[in-house]
Amino acid sequence: MNTTVKYNIEVIKKEALQLVKKGLINRQHPIYTLCKYIPHREWVNFELELEKNEFLLRDRIIDLLNHESWEDDCGCI
Template sequence: MAVTSDYSIDELKNEVRHLVDRGVIDRHQSICVLCEFIPPREWVCVECELERNDYTFKDHICDLLCKDEWQED
């Protein structure tokens, strides 16, 4: 995950969507799995941004991707 030191929740959601679409992570895993893709020195910034937006590490990845678009059959 290529993330800069200046984080926004939208950028984070885009990166998470990319990881889910590639099958690297599963939407039912907890958000804490993201720490595997973010350098430890940058994780603090991600953690702060998640907390500012009322997410916890126990929340699921799908909580970040709540605006899924469903195709009609």
């Protein structure tokens, strides 16, 4: 039975955002930091998807979060 998880770039971005929100990783860390949170057997698929979408392992996590929304906490313009 093949239990390989299929990663797509949107799943990777959501995973990265959740790890940032939990404070487990920082936006300035390199993308390869995510390898701590991805099962070793899945890393090759994960890395291939990043490469397919023109991300390098040395790029920063913030590059994956380019559509991150910010709340206006002061209410001023």
